[in-house]
Amino acid sequence: QLSDMWKHADKNKVYMADLESGLHYSLRVEVSKFSTLAGDKLTALRKYVTVLAKFFPARPYLKNLLQSLDNWLRSRANTQISYSDFRNMVDNNEQVPDAVLTSDVTWVGCQGSKSWLRGFPCSVWTLFHVLTVQAAYNDQYQLKETYPLEVLDALRGYVQHFFGCAECAVHFENMAKETMTLVSSMNEAILWLWSRHNQVNYRLAGAPSEDPQFPKRQWPSFDMCPTCRNMVRRRSTWIEGSILDFLKAHFCLQNIATDYLV
Numbered sequence: 001q002l003s004d005m006w007k008h009a010d011k012n013k014v015y016m017a018d019l020e021s022g023l024h025y026s027l028r029v030e031v032s033k034f035s036t037l038a039g040d041k042l043t044a045l046r047k048y049v050t051v052l053a054k055f056f057p058a059r060p061y062l063k064n065l066l067q068s069l070d071n072w073l074r075s076r077a078n079t080q081i082s083y084s085d086f087r088n089m090v091d092n093n094e095q096v097p098d099a100v101l102t103s104d105v106t107w108v109g110c111q112g113s114k115s116w117l118r119g120f121p122c123s124v125w126t127l128f129h130v131l132t133v134q135a136a137y138n139d140q141y142q143l144k145e146t147y148p149l150e151v152l153d154a155l156r157g158y159v160q161h162f163f164g165c166a167e168c169a170v171h172f173e174n175m176a177k178e179t180m181t182l183v184s185s186m187n188e189a190i191l192w193l194w195s196r197h198n199q200v201n202y203r204l205a206g207a208p209s210e211d212p213q214f215p216k217r218q219w220p221s222f223d224m225c226p227t228c229r230n231m232v233r234r235r236s237t238w239i240e241g242s243i244l245d246f247l248k249a250h251f252c253l254q255n256i257a258t259d260y261l262v
């Protein structure tokens with residue numbers, strides 16, 4: 001039985017509320033577990049904030065905040081930064097005009113049927129799928145200098161150094177070590193993340209972390225993308241070109257819904 005507070009979500013859409021809630025949670029909750037940021041952790045944080053400033057399709061107030069945070073990190077050559085100084089910038093206590101990161105948490109596409117299911121981890125996947133796709137669009141129009149592994153590197157560093165689920169971090173690092181460095185184009189980065197996410201879905205099907213209302217399946221489902229699969233001797237295989245088109249359309253700016261945003 002789902003509660004009366006249940007928010008309607010369309011599985012064919014991406015929700016900005018999930019992306020913003022995830023950013024708030026990562027920068028104000030996960031990163032805050034470390035009072036001092038130094039060494040590889042600081043490098044990982046810098047890379048994460050840089051890809052957010054470059055590729056997150058933010059609303060203007062958040063765009064300004066991400067830009068100011070990235071500039072601030074770049075302007076500090078320090079080998080260590082305190083979380084409280086970083087937090088001061090996240091909260092915009094310096095009063096950069098028109099710059100805000102919400103402190104509201106509203107899960108929509110990532111809403112779980114129980115409070116402990118889905119939510120933040122779902123938003124991390126969603127965020128990085130959006131970022132790989134946005135980086136590819138930027139590259140196509142030569143809008144920003146970028147290299148194929150930039151977003152995946154940032155994800156790898158974030159997961160390794162900040163993601164609260166230690167077991168997930170070990171699993172992900174193993175996948176990254178195996179094949180991530182073979183990625184040689186923006187489109188391959190999109191496909192790499194999609195296929196690794198499906199590997200994780202396969203491994204976790206039926207696990208205690210699975211929300212029974214959102215069973216782990218190979219994604220996208222047939223009804224979401226009928227042209228993405230081929231049936232060969234009663235086994236379905238993916239059609240890579242169609243998958244790429246589907247991912248680029250699903251995670252594009254026009255498909256990000258603004259419902260339930262505060």
Ligand code: FAD
Binds near residue numbers: 169211
């Ligand atoms: P999620 O898997 O979080 O997916 C979010 C949304 O992305 C889905 O609702 C769907 O719209 C879309 N989606 C689904 N599959 C794909 C795909 N292949 N490509 C693109 N979009 C897709 N949990 C564990 O218990 N053990 C682990 O080892 C583990 N490792 C993780 C590693 C990482 C890097 C992350 C970010 C999370 C990990 N988790 C792990 C959490 C787990 O993967 C799910 O995020 C969590 O169980 C919530 O699942 P969900 O139903 O919201 O769907």
